[in-house]
Amino acid sequence: MTDQNKTTHFGFQQVPVNEKANKVADVFHSVASKYDIMNDLMSGGIHRLWKRFTIDLSSVRKGHRVLDIAGGTGDLTKQFSKLVGKDGHVVLADINSSMLEVGRERLTNQGLTDNIEYVQANAESLPFDDNSFDVITIAFGLRNVTDKDKALRSMLRVLKPGGRLLVLEFSKPGNPLLEKVYDTYSFSLLPKIGQVIAGDSESYKYLAESIRMHPDQETLKDMMADAGFVRCNFHNMTGGIVALHKGIKP
Amino acid sequence: MFQMVSTATLTLIEGAINQAIKQDELTQRKLARLEGKVVCLRLNTPKLDFFIQIISDGVRVPISIEHEPDLTISGTPSDFLQIVLAEDMNSALFGSQVRIGGNEHLAQTLMTLTKELTIDWEYLLSKVTGDVIAHQIGQGVKLSSGWFKQTNQSMIDNLEEYIHHELRTLPHASEIDYYSEQVSELRLRTDRLNAKIKQLEDKASSNTQELQQGVRSDQP
Structure with missing residues (x-):
């Protein structure tokens, strides 16, 4: 089967593999300017705690080199920049130029310029040397990547031995009742909030659908192990609505 | 859920400390020199570890740290409270059950900074x-x-x-004072007696010498 005939999921739709990246790009071009306010509204501000927990588990220290993939508007990069100090380096990478631009403007306006580099990059083929980062994070980005296995292998390649990958992503709630409430919220309320705030209900419909299509906790853990990571584990947050996966490069 | 509550609580504590640091530029500058250092506050009862990571513009209070902290201060909550509330932290620390492990100079610097820092709760x-x-x-x-x-x-x-x-297991402070005064008085009187004895001895010695000289002069 050629690439033209192969399909993959884009939310609940099936689309040709080579079209998914462009469709995802359209979604993020559309929401970039309202991304932060929408995150606060959709999660009730809890996304800040999810990200904070990710930073806590990253064990990033002074002098480290950190890669923040799908870094978007720079929430994690901002904290990493302070933790690594002047001797360290943080790369904010995003496939989407609009998101990268919003992130660059926001961090520059906050005076964070010394140790941050902005790179437009596809997670499946990261444009960095082998063994060049102490820590890699990808927060709410992996589910949008077309070939997740390829992306995980690419991350493994650029991590230093002993370096860690942290994947923060929506996952599967453990409690059936919570799952039902969450489903109702995601498919009924979320697109309406998107329509009112960002003037775009379709993108938020995609968000809800893409979360359901993303691998659950155990599957993602196995994918990380298959890619070559060791000591893989995960922490459920907010009843499993979000999970933080961690893996170490041997 | 506990994880999220802990994270939220630590976020609030971190915010309060950083707010106070921001209001005091001198403390902020002094703290910035310690950038990258990690302090562990270890409570013995209940057994809990709190971490403080110093960053360029303040501190972080992470839920965990995987590497060895630069400084570990351990004690009970009341030990910590006594030191924080003491006028002289060093004296309070000297007499307390708090144990310090690691970089002691860092401990001294942080204690001074903590005392100077006033958090407007x-x-x-x-x-x-x-x-x-x-x-x-x-x-x-x-x-x-x-x-x-x-x-x-x-x-x-x-x-x-x-x-x-x-x-009546311990004497009262006034009794100790009285006892100390009595001991001092006794010491003075002993000294006086000693001086008197020495004076008499000297006198006796000089009388003996005079007597011996008189006896020699009487001899033909």
Whole structure:
């Protein structure tokens, strides 16, 4: 089967593999300017705690080199920049130029310029040397990547031995009742909030659908192990609505 | 859920400390020189570890740290409270059960900075509750604190009286003072007696010499 005939999921739709990246790009071009306010509204501000927990588990220290993939508007990069100090380096990478631009403007306006580099990059083929980062994070980005296995292998390649990958992503709630409430919220309320705030209900419909299509906790853990990571584990947050996966490069 | 509550609590604590640091530029500059250092506050009862990571513009209070902290300070919550509330932290630390492991110079520097740092809890609370409620809570805390201090002093006084007068296991401060005065007086009188004896000895010696010389002059 050629690439033209192969399909993959884009939310609940099936689309040709080579079209998914462009469709995802359209979604993020559309929401970039309202991304932060929408995150606060959709999660009730809890996304800040999810990200904070990710930073806590990253064990990033002074002098480290950190890669923040799908870094978007720079929430994690901002904290990493302070933790690594002047001797360290943080790369904010995003496939989407609009998101990268919003992130660059926001961090520059906050005076964070010394140790941050902005790179437009596809997670499946990261444009960095082998063994060049102490820590890699990808927060709410992996589910949008077309070939997740390829992306995980690419991350493994650029991590230093002993370096860690942290994947923060929506996952599967453990409690059936919570799952039902969450489903109702995601498919009924979320697109309406998107329509009112960002003037775009379709993108938020995609968000809800893409979360359901993303691998659950155990599957993602196995994918990380298959890619070559060791000591893989995960922490459920907010009843499993979000999970933080961690893996170490041997 | 506990994880999220802990993370949220630590976020609030971190915010309060950083707010206070931001208000004091000198402390901020001094702290920035310690950038990258990690301090572990280890509570013995209940067994809990709190971490403080110093960053360029303040501190972080992470839920965990995987590498060895530069400094570990361990003790009970009341030990920590006594040191924080003490006028002279060094003296309080010397007499306390708190144990310090790792970089002691870092401990000294941080203690000085902590003493200089004043956290305006009422101001921080007002951001959440509004000015009126924050002021009421602040007044309540101040009154309770005054009552606590008074009760504490009264308890100490009663305990002192019981130990000194009822149990008589320890002498009262005035008795110790009297005893010290008596010892001093005795020492003075002993010295005086010693001097008198020496004087008499000298006199006796000189009389003996005169007598011996007289006997020699009487001989033909």
